Amino acid sequence: MKLRILCTTVFALLMITCTTLADEAGQQWLSKIDDAESVPWSIGTMTQTITTTSGDERTFTFESFSADSGDVSLMAYTDPPRVAGDKILMLDGGDQVWYYMKRRDVTRHYAGHTLKQSAMGSDFSYEDLSTGDLQEDYTAELLGEETLEGEPVVKLKATPTPDGPSYDHLILWASTNDHLSRKIEYYDEEGLEKTLILSDFRTVDGRKTAFSMRMDNHRRNSYTVMNTIEIRYNEEPNARLFTKGALAEPIE
Amino acid sequence: MTSQRFRWTLVLAALVALAGVTHAQPDFSGYYENTTQIDQPEESDETLVSASKLRLDVQSGGEEGELGFRGNVNFLYYHSDLAINAEPYLPPDIVRVMRQFGLEPVVNLDRSRIYLDNAFLTWNTHGFTLRAGKQQLSWGPGYSINPTDLFHKKSLIDPTYEKEGVGAIRLDYRWGIGGQIAAIMAPGQTLDASGYALRLATYISAIGYDVAVTAHSITDSTSLDPTFLLPRTQRREALGLEFTGSLLGLGVWMEGNYNWMEDEDDFARVVGGFDYTLENGLYVLAEAFYNGRAEEQTPYPISDWMANLLYGEPVGPGWLMLGTRYDVTMLTTASLYAFLSPDETYMINPRLTISIAQNADATLFAGYTLGEEDGAFPGGLLSGFARLSIYF
Structure with a gap:
């Protein structure tokens, strides 16, 4: 009887140790991904093409700005005319969002679970667009290593912290070479909801960057592709851009 | 007609010239839209109203340290009858009393209307922004109504539709992420008759809340004398508070003010x-409105109904609004809003917005009222709207 208790205790301790080690490895990988993906600041131009189940397409063009290692960001739409001048300001790593509608000259503040809403009708929600700190928003568990499209990758399960995003969990693949994310699956309580594929990696100002991001929505059978037209990391955007006051002003 | 055409040619030329003053290349954009409205009362024939609107926007300059111009001119043309019968919107008792006063419940429209919706010069420097001209002065986070916005009115059936600008001089000083002091003067016939407003706002990053205090002193002409049913002009002072943020995962907002009136009783509006957005993407919202200005019990007085008809003032003690919105497809959004009055009358407002092309939208929406005929939403009216918009 004593032996059985001892074996059970040793087994339990081993399991806890393994889990803790896996968690530590997961956290270390989150830290590496954060280091690889976080940029002090950026200025770019991007397109966002929505493709519906029936094959209809809508393409939006916007200028993007980020600073404070992605803690603050701004998307300023330039095309089509229907939304030209509209802006999305994200602060606190995407926890706070303001949407400025130029034609009505009004700003709306989105907070809480409202951030789950689709941004501009795309397959990206406001919280998907935020570039916050992974280590702040998730805890991670290392699931293993494998190869994805010829690239050696680690596979992580990332679970949101209590104040983190609204997903149940993510499965994330990141390269073991450059530590950049290659694929992310988004799960809610019902299962797999969306998949993000990052591709077309190019080096700009010494930083490797995914020039294409495709988000597939498995519930709607639709997808949205965000392509980078140009991006640079060598110029800090004017800090005033990341204020509510600047939303109604043209961008220099 | 020729002189009117000449006048508006001059206005357009002035817009372009003002844009040129800024030494920057003016940007032109706008849209054309056609709206058809059908009102189907329970006990009479339907009424059709159809209108075309062309909006032309001009923008030039306005960057830091540079003089800028923004404006738009609207060309509005009604294709249908110009005398709109307002009887279906009013309780029968009110219509009877109006007729006793010699007033017909009819709204007469102009066949065509060309107007400067917004047109203002703007100058930004070191956190200061000066705007002079006709402009939007919309304040407040409320969806169905904005008690702290004393310059514009919202339509309950179409609350997010653009509103006509107000002639004003406005100076803003902004600091930090959301700090703002705004001072507004809306010129009247004299300095005493002018409108003045002040707004002090900040973003409290520790809790993620936008908070603002507003103060107004304006000449109010949004009510009628209850005895003689004549438009009443009086001074109105107001002190307001608003906030937006999140609580327990919900997006929350509040907006209200207390109004000191020269001729009528003081009142509060909140x-x-x-x-909240559910896991399946269904967006839900609820909003409650308390209106301390109008009579609380039915039958509401004719002066309240006339103020509603003429100035868009709400009738009754307020409402509870419940709403939901869902992206049916990537290009189609459906929403449903219900307004519930304490007098047990209701209005249901379904809406469907379809992106029919990269630059074209179709919107179908309706208002349907249920309940007693003397309530805030007199039962038995179905109004349907179809709007096609093409942007350029």
Whole structure:
């Protein structure tokens, strides 16, 4: 009887140790991904093409700005005319969002679970667009290593912290070479909801960057592709851009 | 007609010239839209109203340290009858009393209307922004109504539709992420008759809340003398508070003010609400509005109904609004809003917005009222709207 208790205790301790080690490895990988993906600041131009189940397409063009290692960001739409001048300001790593509608000259503040809403009708929600700190928003568990499209990758399960995003969990693949994310699956309580594929990696100002991001929505059978037209990391955007006051002003 | 055409040619030329003053290349954009409205009362024939609107926007300059111009001119043309019967919107008792006063419940429209919707010069420097001209002065986070916005009115059936600008001089000083002091003067016939407003706002990053205090002193002409049913002009002072943020995962907002009136009783108006997006993407919101200005019990007085008809003032003690919105497809959004009055009358407002092309939208929406005929939403009216918009 004593032996059985001892074996059970040793087994339990081993399991806890393994889990803790896996968690530590997961956290270390989150830290590496954060280091690889976080940029002090950026200025770019991007397109966002929505493709519906029936094959209809809508393409939006916007200028993007980020600073404070992605803690603050701004998307300023330039095309089509229907939304030209509209802006999305994200602060606190995407926890706070303001949407400025130029034609009505009004700003709306989105907070809480409202951030789950689709941004501009795309397959990206406001919280998907935020570039916050992974280590702040998730805890991670290392699931293993494998190869994805010829690239050696680690596979992580990332679970949101209590104040983190609204997903149940993510499965994330990141390269073991450059530590950049290659694929992310988004799960809610019902299962797999969306998949993000990052591709077309190019080096700009010494930083490797995914020039294409495709988000597939498995519930709607639709997808949205965000392509980078140009991006640079060598110029800090004017800090005033990341204020509510600047939303109604043209961008220099 | 020729002189009117000449006058508006001059206005357009002035817009372009003003844009040129800024030494920057003016940007032109706008849209054309056609709206058809059908009102189907329970006990009479339907009424059709159809209108075309062309909006032309001009923008030039306005960057830091540079003089800028923004404006738009609207060309509005009604294709249908110009005398709109307002009887279906009013309780029968009110219509009877109006007729006793020699007033017909009819709204007469102009066949065509060309107007400067917004047109203002703007100058930004070191956190200061000066705007002079006709402009938007919309304040407040409320969805169905904005008690702290004393310059514009919202339509309950179409609350997010653009509103006509107000002639004003406005100076803003902004600091930090959301700090703002705004001072507004809306010139009247004299300095005493002019409108003045002040707004002090900040973003409290520790809790993620936008908070603002507003103060107004304006000449109010949004009510009628209850005895003689004549438009009443009086001074109105107001002190307001608003906030937006999140609480327990919900988006929350509140907006309200207290109004000191020169001729009528002082009153308060408050609106507050919350919204949430469910896992399946269904967006839900609820908003409650308390209206301390109008009579609380039915039958509401004719002066309240006339103020509603003429100035868009709400009738009754307020409402509870419940709403939901869902992206049916990537290009189609459906929403449903219900307004519930304490007098047990209701209005249901379904809406469907379809992106029919990269630059074209179709919107179908309706208002349907239920309940007693003397309530805030007199039962038995179905109004349907179809709007096609093409942007350029």
